[in-house]
Amino acid sequence: MIMRPIHFALFVTLALGAAPARAVQPDEVMKNPALEARARALSEELRCLVCQNQSIDDSDAPLARDIRILIRQRIAQGESNETVRAYLVSRYGDFILLKPPFKPETMLLWLSPALVLGAGLAAALFARRRAPRSTPALSAEEEARLAALTGGDTTGG
Amino acid sequence: MIVEIGHFALFLALGAALAQTVVPFWGARVGDAGLMGVGRSAALTQLLLIAIAFAALVNAHLTSDFSVLNVAENSHSAVPAIYKISGVWGNHEGSMLLWVLILAVFGALVALFGRALPRVLRADALAVQGLISVAFLAFILLTSNPFERLMPAPFEGRDLNPILQDPGLAIHPPLLYLGYVGFSIVYSFAAAALIEGRIDAAWARFVRPFTLVAWSFLTLGIAAGSFWAYYTLGWGGFWFWDPVENASLMPWLAGTAFVHSVAVMEKRDALKVWTIFLAILAFSFSLLGTFLVRSGVLTSVHAFASDPRRGVFILAILALFIFGSFALFAWRAPMLKQGGLFAPISREGALIVNNLLLTTSCATVLFGTLYPLALEQLTGEKITVGAPFFNLTCGALLLTACFVAPFGFSLAWKRGDLLAVAERLTVALVAGAVTAVLGAAWLSGGSVFAPLAAGLAIFVILGTLIEVVMRVRRPGLAPAVALKRALGLPLSFYGAALAHVGLGVTLLGLAGLGFGAETIATLHKGVPERVGPYSITLDWVGERVGPNYKEAATSMTVRSGAAVVAEIAPARRQFAARQMTTTEAGLATLNFGQVYVAIADPTPDGDVPARLYWKPLVTLIWLGAAAMALGGALSLADRRLRFGAAARAKAGGGSLAQPAQ
Numbered sequence: 102m103i104m105r106p107i108h109f110a111l112f113v114t115l116a117l118g119a120a121p122a123r124a125v126q127p128d129e130v131m132k133n134p135a136l137e138a139r140a141r142a143l144s145e146e147l148r149c150l151v152c153q154n155q156s157i158d159d160s161d162a163p164l165a166r167d168i169r170i171l172i173r174q175r176i177a178q179g180e181s182n183e184t185v186r187a188y189l190v191s192r193y194g195d196f197i198l199l200k201p202p203f204k205p206e207t208m209l210l211w212l213s214p215a216l217v218l219g220a221g222l223a224a225a226l227f228a229r230r231r232a233p234r235s236t237p238a239l240s241a242e243e244e245a246r247l248a249a250l251t252g253g254d255t256t257g258g
Numbered sequence: 259m260i261v262e263i264g265h266f267a268l269f270l271a272l273g274a275a276l277a278q279t280v281v282p283f284w285g286a287r288v289g290d291a292g293l294m295g296v297g298r299s300a301a302l303t304q305l306l307l308i309a310i311a312f313a314a315l316v317n318a319h320l321t322s323d324f325s326v327l328n329v330a331e332n333s334h335s336a337v338p339a340i341y342k343i344s345g346v347w348g349n350h351e352g353s354m355l356l357w358v359l360i361l362a363v364f365g366a367l368v369a370l371f372g373r374a375l376p377r378v379l380r381a382d383a384l385a386v387q388g389l390i391s392v393a394f395l396a397f398i399l400l401t402s403n404p405f406e407r408l409m410p411a412p413f414e415g416r417d418l419n420p421i422l423q424d425p426g427l428a429i430h431p432p433l434l435y436l437g438y439v440g441f442s443i444v445y446s447f448a449a450a451a452l453i454e455g456r457i458d459a460a461w462a463r464f465v466r467p468f469t470l471v472a473w474s475f476l477t478l479g480i481a482a483g484s485f486w487a488y489y490t491l492g493w494g495g496f497w498f499w500d501p502v503e504n505a506s507l508m509p510w511l512a513g514t515a516f517v518h519s520v521a522v523m524e525k526r527d528a529l530k531v532w533t534i535f536l537a538i539l540a541f542s543f544s545l546l547g548t549f550l551v552r553s554g555v556l557t558s559v560h561a562f563a564s565d566p567r568r569g570v571f572i573l574a575i576l577a578l579f580i581f582g583s584f585a586l587f588a589w590r591a592p593m594l595k596q597g598g599l600f601a602p603i604s605r606e607g608a609l610i611v612n613n614l615l616l617t618t619s620c621a622t623v624l625f626g627t628l629y630p631l632a633l634e635q636l637t638g639e640k641i642t643v644g645a646p647f648f649n650l651t652c653g654a655l656l657l658t659a660c661f662v663a664p665f666g667f668s669l670a671w672k673r674g675d676l677l678a679v680a681e682r683l684t685v686a687l688v689a690g691a692v693t694a695v696l697g698a699a700w701l702s703g704g705s706v707f708a709p710l711a712a713g714l715a716i717f718v719i720l721g722t723l724i725e726v727v728m729r730v731r732r733p734g735l736a737p738a739v740a741l742k743r744a745l746g747l748p749l750s751f752y753g754a755a756l757a758h759v760g761l762g763v764t765l766l767g768l769a770g771l772g773f774g775a776e777t778i779a780t781l782h783k784g785v786p787e788r789v790g791p792y793s794i795t796l797d798w799v800g801e802r803v804g805p806n807y808k809e810a811a812t813s814m815t816v817r818s819g820a821a822v823v824a825e826i827a828p829a830r831r832q833f834a835a836r837q838m839t840t841t842e843a844g845l846a847t848l849n850f851g852q853v854y855v856a857i858a859d860p861t862p863d864g865d866v867p868a869r870l871y872w873k874p875l876v877t878l879i880w881l882g883a884a885a886m887a888l889g890g891a892l893s894l895a896d897r898r899l900r901f902g903a904a905a906r907a908k909a910g911g912g913s914l915a916q917p918a919q
Contacts, residue, residue, distance in 0.1 A: 146646060
């Protein structure tokens with residue numbers, strides 16, 4: 102209990118010292134709305150490296166903020182989105198891309214939906230081909246039973 | 259003392275579970291009715307014992323008994339009572355105890371309502387259910403004991419993680435577990451049917467209520483989780499394709515496929531092998547989800563390796579139940595008799611397409627979730643599979659499934675007429691297309707997804723409603739007759755219709771996001787800031803103290819033109835015990851849409867940096883999910899499907915139960 106004020110003091114220092122990092126902040130936004138839109142689109146594709154599966158656009162982590170600012174600086178200098186992305190990949194690897202690039206290592210991943218769907222379709226067709234085409238005709242015995250049933254009581258069911 | 263009683267009860271429960279596994283199984287093999295009957299009493303005893311253990315843990319949390327490690331680590335004397343209770347399952351040990359409690363509840367339901375079932379089937383199903391219980395009780399007692407004591411006891415607990423102190427997350431795990439674990443019954447019955455080598459429509463009729471219960475709860479659980487993420491995480495995201503979310507989505511997808519195929523089996527005695535396969539799959543994914551979330555393998559492969567005890571144990575359970583059941587499947591499935599012929603264009607055919615698309619998306623989620631782990635293990639290369647991958651692949655598959663839904667709902671069993679159905683659905687098709695075109699024009703070159711999803715949503719909703727009307731009304735029919743026809747339709751039909759409409763409604767909510775607006779700005783007192791059709795004014799900034807937190811609070815007014823439409827109070831909460839800050843978004847619901855405001859810490863001169871959103875139709879996402887779950891419940895209320903109805907009808911020689919051969 103006695104710890105509490107100290108903790109709170111720690112909070113305040115942290116809050117004042119390091120800028121409270123949050124998903125895109127007003128001070129980050131670029132003046133030119135077209136460039137800002139490009140920066141947003143790019144940051145939605147990039148992973149916050151220290152979070153779990155969050156894009157830097159959504160992340161509160163300070164590192165994500167740094168990368169958001171870096172992207173905006175580079176875009177302001179006239180670089181295209183592709184160049185900025187390529188630069189970040191060269192620095193952090195494919196790990197930073199939320200959408201993995203199509204290459205030999207990820208081929209199986211990208212093709213998996215088509216493969217599974219194809220296998221499923223093939224299995225369905227196979228099962229269909231193996232199944233009898235139509236209901237086999239009734240045997241003489243069954244015909245007799247049917248006649249007995251329908252002849253005896255037509256209201257039963 | 260109470261804590262020790264709980265611990266002891268858990269050991270006794272393990273004994274009961276062992277008895278439930280061995281005795282009825284043996285009885286079924288030697289044909290001894292007395293031994294088979296033991297399954298029933300063992301299941302009920304087990305439920306009683308686990309309930310005692312669970313109550314003991316709840317009591318420890320409620321009384322803040324910090325001499326119990328689990329309470330000391332996950333509770334705090336100042337936490338409100340509801341979060342003391344939800345703290346029970348807000349941690350690994352407690353949540354596993356909840357898992358086995360729900361497992362025992364489902365086992366007891368079979369014991370109580372399964373009287374009308376064939377004796378051998380019931381005995382085998384209870385035995386399999388018992389075996390699952392044995393595995394998880396052993397897991398809890400050996401690796402995750404929630405009753406461990408702490409010496410000396412601390413004065414104060416370390417508090418429940420603040421982001422878990424929320425009503426949405428208090429009910430999320432129980433709902434989700436009711437879903438996950440509910441599929442265990444389906445699994446047990448599938449295994450029992452395979453052991454016997456016989457399966458029929460009566461089986462489907464008995465399993466279906468359990469499936470619907472599990473599926474409805476899983477739907478609600480996922481919706482509750484996503485709604486929680488939406489209002490808690492501070493920017494209105496509600497689905498991240500995070501591995502933990504994927505872990506809950508996979509059983510849902512497999513379960514949804516199962517709900518559809520079991521309907522085919524019940525009505526038409528077809529797709530037996532496939533239905534059994536899906537039953538095994540749905541629970542396997544539930545187990546996999548439990549493993550992924552509980553072993554820590556997701557946060558990092560290394561975290562898993564540093565304390566592998568739990569992970570390896572769950573992995574062994576996983577291997578036993580998944581490989582065991584698939585081996586049984588491979589061995590026995592060829593013996594199952596196929597029945598119910600149908601043409602490709604028929605309701606059965608459409609449901610097969612639905613099943614293919616759902617299982618493919620399920621497989622895609624599985625691949626996407628595990629691929630990075632596998633690749634890192636094999637090559638050391640780290641990649642990320644994130645939202646853009648899943649949106650592209652699963653998005654396409656699931657949208658296609660949505661498109662098929664109204665066709666499947668309208669096609670006749672056995673042999674359908676696609677042209678006639680398309681003609682019936684013309685109005686819905688045209689309305690959908692017009693919606694999509696208008697949406698695209700409105701966004702003028704924005705995302706393709708939003709207008710497409712909006713059009714599909716309208717098609718699904720209208721298409722379903724058209725079918726309902728067509729079933730009831732024919733030209734020239736008197737209203738009284740039409741009403742009688744409407745009342746004569748089975749509840750399961752209305753349940754399915756409601757679920758499909760719910761699907762459309764959720765899709766509409768998702769589409770609405772594409773039409774939203776976002777403003778990032780620093781708010782000054784009294785200066786309105788626009789977002790979408792509304793303007794938001796900051797009125798007040800200050801500090802407040804809650805029971806176990808302090809918050810930077812604000813109050814803001816939402817206006818449409820000059821008229822005040824809502825007051826909101828976004829805040830930032832600081833929890834001292836864990837040194838964590840949470841965002842309390844300011845939300846105002848306006849015509850199914852929401853104004854959403856999240857703030858950062860106010861500056862010393864009273865300005866507030868904020869993100870303002872206008873999210874049209876966003877609430878429909880969860881309302882649609884609720885409608886889907888309600889559809890499941892409605893279907894459950896169908897008197898033909900009540901527990902045991904199948905066998906009663908069979909005994910009475912009624913026309914409802916179709917004999918197997």
